[in-house]
Amino acid sequence: MGKWHLGHGKRACFPSERGWNHTYGSLxxxxxxxxxxxxxxxxxxxxxxxxxxxxEQGHTTDLYTHEALRLLxxxxxxxxxxxxxxxxxxxxxxxAEENYLEQYAHINDEVRRxxxxxxxxxxxxxxxxxxALEQKGLxxxxxVIWTSDNGGTAxxxxxxxxxxxxxxxxxxxxxxxxxxxxxSGRIExxxxxxxxxxxxxLPTLISATGVTPTAAKPLDGFDMWPAITRGESVERGDxxxxxxxxxxxxxxxxxxxxxxxxxxxxxxxGGGTRRRPGGRPGGTGRPGPGLSAQRSQQALFxxxxxxxxxxxxxxxxxxxxxxxAAVTRAxxxxxxxxxxxxxxxxxxxxxxxxxxxxxx
Numbered sequence: 072m073g074k075w076h077l078g079h080g081k082r083a084c085f086p087s088e089r090g091w092n093h094t095y096g097s098l099x100x101x102x103x104x105x106x107x108x109x110x111x112x113x114x115x116x117x118x119x120x121x122x123x124x125x126x127e128q129g130h131t132t133d134l135y136t137h138e139a140l141r142l143l144x145x146x147x148x149x150x151x152x153x154x155x156x157x158x159x160x161x162x163x164x165x166x167a168e169e170n171y172l173e174q175y176a177h178i179n180d181e182v183r184r185x186x187x188x189x190x191x192x193x194x195x196x197x198x199x200x201x202x203a204l205e206q207k208g209l210x211x212x213x214x215v216i217w218t219s220d221n222g223g224t225a226x227x228x229x230x231x232x233x234x235x236x237x238x239x240x241x242x243x244x245x246x247x248x249x250x251x252x253x254x255s256g257r258i259e260x261x262x263x264x265x266x267x268x269x270x271x272x273l274p275t276l277i278s279a280t281g282v283t284p285t286a287a288k289p290l291d292g293f294d295m296w297p298a299i300t301r302g303e304s305v306e307r308g309d310x311x312x313x314x315x316x317x318x319x320x321x322x323x324x325x326x327x328x329x330x331x332x333x334x335x336x337x338x339x340x341g342g343g344t345r346r347r348p349g350g351r352p353g354g355t356g357r358p359g360p361g362l363s364a365q366r367s368q369q370a371l372f373x374x375x376x377x378x379x380x381x382x383x384x385x386x387x388x389x390x391x392x393x394x395x396a397a398v399t400r401a402x403x404x405x406x407x408x409x410x411x412x413x414x415x416x417x418x419x420x421x422x423x424x425x426x427x428x429x430x431x
Contacts, residue, residue: 072138073157076100079111087122095120095138097131102159104131104166130168131159132189136196143203158196161189163227168192186228211255214279218250220269235380241319241328242380246312252299263298266321268310271295311402320399326374327395369396 072095078084079098086094097117101110107127109117118125127134139156146152167188174191178184197217204210222245223229225237236242250267252258270292277284278296297303310321317330371385371392385392 072096072142072155073135074100074102074159074162075157079117082122085119085122093142094122096135096157097159100159100162101164102131102162103164104159105129107131130166130192132192132196133168135159136199139200140203143207143209156200158193160193161186161228163224165189165228182226182228213254214257215253216251216272217253218269218272219248221245222248233379239317241313241317241330243374243378246319247378258300261302263295265295265298265305266307266310267295267298268292268312270310275299309398309402311399313403318399318403320395320402321374322395324373324375325391325395326372326380327392327399328370328372328380329396329399330368371395 072093074096075086075094075098077086077089082088085098096119097107097109098119099109099111099117102108102117103110107116107118108114111117116124116126118127135156135158139154142154143152165182165185167185171188171192172184175184175187178187201210201215204213204215221238222231222234222240222243223237224239225231225244227238229237231237231244234242234244234247236244238245240246252263270290271294272292274284274290274292274294275296276282278294293305293307295305298305312319312321317328319329320327369385369392370380370383371388372380372382373384374380
């Protein structure tokens with residue numbers, strides 16, 4: 072339940088068609104938290120249960136949380152379960168409930184204040200989920216994972232310092248995010264210092280649950296369960312992260328970066344504000360024009376020694392740069408482009424490249 076954003080142009084892409092037996096929430100991103108209309112769909116409503124449109128009132132954070140609590144209550148108590156709760160918040164448009172805004176009245180900047188209120192709303196929602204597990208005697212038997220998908224949007228209330236860059240950027244401010252794994256009595260408290268990617272969750276969960284994987288395409292991720300549970304060192308291969316705005320390849324301590332001209336996941340404040348019906352405030356969170364700080368379109372960092380990526384070592388290691396660039400582009404060449412919707416063209420501009428298929 073929550074934000075899907077893994078395909079909405081045709082029903083075959085819906086979560087109800089991709090193996091989920093319970094689906095609820097939005098199929099796209101950029102959702103208004105009260106009207107549930109989607110920027111991606113040019114303002115059309117996007118709220119579904121089992122792939123069918125529904126109309127419900129309330130903030131997305133509350134609706135998703137209540138759905139998860141209902142699901143836990145009605146579950147088949149003889150079977151194990153997997154709940155994937157993907158809140159929209161604090162994604163733009165920034166809109167918060169009044170009682171949470173009041174907690175941050177001391178923050179003068181409206182965008183930052185609203186962002187903070189939305190994050191606290193999420194914190195309380197997580198707490199209610201943990202409390203439900205405890206009340207039902209499930210806490211000791213439940214593996215809990217919390218993670219973010221990308222760094223915060225510069226100019227949208229977030230602060231990624233001391234890391235450079237933000238959402239949409241291959242720099243650490245856009246890709247290095249917090250994550251927590253908790254299993255009471257099974258995982259000892261501590262800090263995992265090894266690199267882990269979102270790509271690793273599938274093989275890691277397969278290992279954690281003892282499921283026998285079926286024949287399929289090779290997985291890009293690595294099984295990090297030995298590292299999480301026993302502190303063992305997991306040998307990793309190359310990791311590529313990126314988007315049409317830029318990409319990065321990690322190989323040991325080295326991180327190679329190449330970016331689209333004019334876009335570094337940086338934005339200026341001043342994106343304006345949006346008020347929901349009834350006068351509740353919220354910032355749009357849209358990035359403004361790029362900041363004056365610019366980085367080379369090709370860069371090389373020792374990301375262990377220099378996590379803030381302040382020292383570009385590309386000029387000192389030209390052969391390594393050429394090697395990593397070739398590997399990055401070879402891997403990226405196997406990734407298909409979206410067939411329709413918005414795409415990025417040369418120079419960093421968005422263009423509309425065709426209508427979406429019929430959407431319910």
